[in-house]
Amino acid sequence: MSTKDDRIELLQGTLDLLILRTLQPGPAHGHSIAKAIERTSDDVLQVEQGSLYPALHRLIKRGWIVAEDGTSENNRRAKFYRLTPQGKKQLSVETTKWDKLAGAIARILHSRERTS
Amino acid sequence: MSPRRPDLDGLDQEIRDHLDAETQDNILRGMSEEDAHYAALRKFGNPAQVKEDVRGVWIPQWVDQLRQDLRDAARRIKRQPAFASLVILTLAIGIGLTTAVYGVVHAVLVRPLSVPDSERLVWLTAYDPVVDHEMFLGIDFVEWKTQAPSLESAVAYGFSEATFAGSGEAVRARVASVTDGFWELMGARPAIGRFPRADDQRPLVVSHRFFVDRLAGDRHVIGRPVTLDGEQATIVGVLPADSLWRLPVPSWRFGLTRRDPEMFRPLMLQPKPYPANQYNVLGIGKLTREATLSGLQAEVEAILARGTSGVGPPWDRLQARVRPLQDQIVGGSRLALRLLLGAVLVVLAITCANVANLLLARASARQREIALRMSVGGGPLRILRQLLFESMTFAVIGGVAGVALSYGLLSVVKQVMSDAVPRLAEATVDGYVLGFAAAISVATAFLFGLGPAVAMCRTDVQAVLKAGARHASASRGTIRAGRLVVSLQLALTLLLLAGAGLMLKSVSRMTAHPPGLHPRSCSRCASISPARGIANPSGGRTSPRRRSRAWALSAALAPWRSPPAATRRC
Numbered sequence: 001m002s003t004k005d006d007r008i009e010l011l012q013g014t015l016d017l018l019i020l021r022t023l024q025p026g027p028a029h030g031h032s033i034a035k036a037i038e039r040t041s042d043d044v045l046q047v048e049q050g051s052l053y054p055a056l057h058r059l060i061k062r063g064w065i066v067a068e069d070g071t072s073e074n075n076r077r078a079k080f081y082r083l084t085p086q087g088k089k090q091l092s093v094e095t096t097k098w099d100k101l102a103g104a105i106a107r108i109l110h111s112r113e114r115t116s
Numbered sequence: 117m118s119p120r121r122p123d124l125d126g127l128d129q130e131i132r133d134h135l136d137a138e139t140q141d142n143i144l145r146g147m148s149e150e151d152a153h154y155a156a157l158r159k160f161g162n163p164a165q166v167k168e169d170v171r172g173v174w175i176p177q178w179v180d181q182l183r184q185d186l187r188d189a190a191r192r193i194k195r196q197p198a199f200a201s202l203v204i205l206t207l208a209i210g211i212g213l214t215t216a217v218y219g220v221v222h223a224v225l226v227r228p229l230s231v232p233d234s235e236r237l238v239w240l241t242a243y244d245p246v247v248d249h250e251m252f253l254g255i256d257f258v259e260w261k262t263q264a265p266s267l268e269s270a271v272a273y274g275f276s277e278a279t280f281a282g283s284g285e286a287v288r289a290r291v292a293s294v295t296d297g298f299w300e301l302m303g304a305r306p307a308i309g310r311f312p313r314a315d316d317q318r319p320l321v322v323s324h325r326f327f328v329d330r331l332a333g334d335r336h337v338i339g340r341p342v343t344l345d346g347e348q349a350t351i352v353g354v355l356p357a358d359s360l361w362r363l364p365v366p367s368w369r370f371g372l373t374r375r376d377p378e379m380f381r382p383l384m385l386q387p388k389p390y391p392a393n394q395y396n397v398l399g400i401g402k403l404t405r406e407a408t409l410s411g412l413q414a415e416v417e418a419i420l421a422r423g424t425s426g427v428g429p430p431w432d433r434l435q436a437r438v439r440p441l442q443d444q445i446v447g448g449s450r451l452a453l454r455l456l457l458g459a460v461l462v463v464l465a466i467t468c469a470n471v472a473n474l475l476l477a478r479a480s481a482r483q484r485e486i487a488l489r490m491s492v493g494g495g496p497l498r499i500l501r502q503l504l505f506e507s508m509t510f511a512v513i514g515g516v517a518g519v520a521l522s523y524g525l526l527s528v529v530k531q532v533m534s535d536a537v538p539r540l541a542e543a544t545v546d547g548y549v550l551g552f553a554a555a556i557s558v559a560t561a562f563l564f565g566l567g568p569a570v571a572m573c574r575t576d577v578q579a580v581l582k583a584g585a586r587h588a589s590a591s592r593g594t595i596r597a598g599r600l601v602v603s604l605q606l607a608l609t610l611l612l613l614a615g616a617g618l619m620l621k622s623v624s625r626m627t628a629h630p631p632g633l634h635p636r637s638c639s640r641c642a643s644i645s646p647a648r649g650i651a652n653p654s655g656g657r658t659s660p661r662r663r664s665r666a667w668a669l670s671a672a673l674a675p676w677r678s679p680p681a682a683t684r685r686c
Contacts, residue, residue, distance in 0.1 A: 030130060031137040049134065050161035053127070054169035060122060061173055067122045072133075079122075079130050 015047065015055045017098060020083065020091040023065060027082040029072055030056065056081055064090050121174045131163050162493055181498070185505040192506060193513075199478065200510070203471050207514025207560065210467030212521030215545070215553040217460045219526050221453050222552070223543035224446050230542065231361065232303040233402060237441040238409060239364055240270065240399030242420065242434040250366045251434055254385045254395040255425045261399075262387065264415040266407035271298040272385060272397040273363060275377065278345045280330075282337065287330055291344070292363065292377035295385055301402060302361060309338040309353035312382055318349035319382065324357040326378040344381070362538040364444040366398060400441060413438045449537050462612050464556065468564040469605040475507070475568040476598045486572055487580040496573045503572060507565025508558070515557030519545060522553070571597035 022028065022036045033056075034049045059065045064087030070080040083091070135156050142152035160166075171180055193200040228234045240260060244251040254272065261270040273294045280289040299311045308327075312319035320342070322331065331337045337351050360376050385395065403412060416436040423432065489499055526543055533540065545553075 029133075031134045034134075034138075035141075048161040049138070049159050050131075050163065050166035051169075053131070053166050054173055057122075057170050057173040076133065078133060079126060 014098075015051065016059060017091075017094045018045075019052070019055055019059060019081075020064065020087055020094065023081055023083045024088070024091060027068065027070065027080040029070070029078040029080050033081070059087070062090075063087075124171060124174070127167055127170055131160075131166065135160060135163075165493055181501070182505075185502050186509070188502065189506045189509040193509065199474070203474055203510050204514045204517060206467055206470055206474075207511060207557075208517035208521055210464045211511075211515050211518030211553060211557055211560065212525060213518075214457075214460045214464045214556055215518055215522035215549060216525035216529065217453075217457050218552050219522060219545055219549045220529065220537065220540060220543045221457050222546075222548055224453060224537060224539045225450060226548070227542065229361075229442050229445070229539075230358070231301075231441075234442060235440075236268075236403045236405070237301075238401045238403060238412065239439045239441045239444040240401050240416070241366070241437050243437045244434055246430075246433060248367075250396075250398065250437070251431070252397050252399065253425070253427060253431065253434075254397050255388070255427065256420065256434070257397055257399050258385050258387045259419050259425050260416050261401075263419050264401075264412060266403055266412040266415055267401045268404045268407075269297055269301060270399055270401035271295045271301050272383060272395075272399045273298065274383060274395060274397045275363075275365060280342065280344055280379070282331060282340075282342045284330075289326065289330075289344075289378045290376075292380050293383035294380050295383045298380075301400060302359075304355065304359050306353035307356040308335055309351070311353055316350065316352060316382075318344070318347060319352040320344065320349050321353045321355060321380040322351055323355050323376060323378050324359070325376075327354045330378075344379075349381070358541075360539075360541055362445045363400075364398065364441070366396075401438075409438060409440065445538050453537070459612065459615065462608050464560065465563070466605055466608045466612070468560050469601050469608065471510070471560075471564040472567050472601045473598065473605070475564065476571065476601065479568055479572050482572065483575050483580050486575050487577045490575065490577045491581065500569050500573050503569035504561070504565050507569070508561040511557045511561035511565075514560075515553055518557070519550065519553050522549075567597050567601060 018037050019033060022033050022040075028036065030052055031049075034047060034052055037045060037047055056065070056067075059081075060067060063084060065081050065083055068080050068082060070078060072078040135153075138156035138159060139149075139152045142155050143149060147155060168177075168180075171177075229237070231237060240252070240257065241250045242252040242256055243249070252272075257270070257272045261267060261272075271294060273292055276291050276293065277288055278291045279286050281287075304311075306321070307324060309321075311321060327333060327337075331351075338353070339350060342349055342351060362376065383395070383397070385397070401412070403409070413436065416438060420434065420436050427434075486499060490496070523545055526545065530540055530543060
């Protein structure tokens with residue numbers, strides 16, 4: 001577990017992309033999505049878990065995911081979120097966009113080192 | 117296609133499950149149960165805020181908050197009925213007064229005359245600068261009417277009093293004489309009967325009031341012979357009740373014929389040169405669509421200057437005068453009405469200050485509630501809006517009550533002073549007046565609500581919560597706001613008092629300085645006899661009772677120092 005100072009607050013709008021990516025392998029419920037994001041980022045990304053829910057509902061409203069009733073691993077009824085075909089398409093679009101952005105920013109940051 | 121909103125009721129359970137799962141994870145990591153629970157909560161954030169945000173995705177937040185604010189405001193009013201009714205009553209009086217006065221102002225000054233094309237109607241007269249009043253000779257009117265190209269049409273009228281005798285006692289009636297085309301120009305329709313035709317012999321049209329008061333509303337008077345100043349005449353029509361034109365009176369008769377005429381008779385003006393038409397008349401003209409007031413003024417000045425009417429000295433000193441008819445009718449009351457409107461607006465401002473004070477007095481009691489709301493995440497703006505919404509609720513209820521009050525006020529005012537202000541009878545609470553009432557209600561809500569709300573929002577959460585229920589004193593902010601309101605109130609009250617004082621002083625000066633005679637020892641007495649002693653149409657003679665009454669009054673006046681207690685009209 002990383003210390004508090006190592007954590008990074010999420011950029012505006014990136015939470016949506018992370019949720020879409022987390023749901024790519026298959027449906028998941030709210031808590032498991034939060035865990036997955038923390039685990040795969042090695043606990044670097046600091047997500048206020050509560051903010052997950054408004055984000056989920058935003059995605060439902062856009063038609064990128066749907067909510068379904070299901071049973072969780074410890075046999076309790078829970079709401080599961082699943083990507084829609086539209087959401088899958090959106091994920092690839094957003095991923096490409098993100099790569100471009102990150103690449104561009106990285107190039108700018110590192111070019112400075114080279115010139116100096 | 118818009119996706120279906122998932123069931124939001126399940127959200128509570130979902131969040132609880134989430135927190136449980138997180139707590140379990142934390143326990144597995146070796147935390148105590150309590151620590152695990154709080155760590156999970158910390159990580160999650162404010163559940164209430166999360167729920168609100170989720171709802172906000174689907175329901176525009178303002179709709180939700182509006183509903184909430186409305187519910188809260190209704191609850192608050194229910195919980196403190198005495199306070200709420202005090203506030204609402206205060207507002208109702210303030211708004212009601214202002215609305216009633218605006219109703220009068222709107223009817224008198226804003227709304228056009230209830231005559232077709234009233235904006236094109238002008239008042240025509242000539243003015244004698246030496247004696248300082250109107251002097252409009254019939255022949256001048258005829259010349260203007262026939263020669264001024266800016267006039268589409270024009271009618272002349274004049275006022276007189278005449279003795280009217282029908283089947284009952286003779287009465288003195290205010291009579292207007294009007295030329296051809298008067299009824300068309302005023303767009304009038306008779307309620308009963310018809311308007312005069314060219315072949316009628318001395319036709320009369322009576323006002324609705326005269327018809328009801330003097331003729332007992334008897335429809336059979338139409339066509340029945342009556343006498344006017346002893347001459348046979350016939351009533352051919354009755355005007356509808358709402359035909360009150362307030363024809364402008366000449367300045368020298370002011371006070372005598374200020375009230376609407378009771379009957380109308382035809383006025384014939386021949387296009388013959390002076391001295392054929394020596395009648396002193398007044399005119400109403402209708403401008404053509406292209407014409408302007410100044411254009412007409414120039415035309416009639418030129419006609420007067422030409423002197424073709426044959427009018428010689430001293431009447432060559434007359435000056436043409438043309439004014440918008442509406443200005444002429446309501447002109448005198450304009451300043452007074454504006455002052456009155458200003459005064460009631462000041463009263464309304466004082467009302468707002470009163471209510472603001474009441475709210476501030478409540479503020480200390482509410483500080484704990486507000487501090488609590490802030491501590492659970494209510495932003496100051498949200499709380500400000502909620503407080504303003506409460507004020508708005510008060511204002512709306514007060515406004516509705518105020519409008520009801522203004523209905524009553526208007527009907528009383530109309531009865532008490534219908535003769536004092538022209539067009540007052542037209543005053544009603546119509547759409548414009550309702551709109552005005554709504555506007556001032558909203559404005560008052562801001563006026564009395566904003567100050568206390570801002571003061572309360574500056575509550576020091578920690579201090580208030582620490583102080584606890586035992587001792588919740590007013591914060592510095594509310595005290596300062598309270599002082600401000602009180603000083604504002606004092607200033608406005610002084611303003612009103614000073615204004616009222618000045619007015620009273622004028623009135624007392626008017627009564628203190630004698631007009632050159634002792635009104636107490638004077639009496640105005642008019643004795644009327646129907647038809648100069650000629651038998652009236654119903655076959656009777658001059659009522660002996662009436663004659664004796666007149667004599668009795670003269671006798672009573674004889675001892676100069678002891679006039680009758682009251683001036684009697686006989």
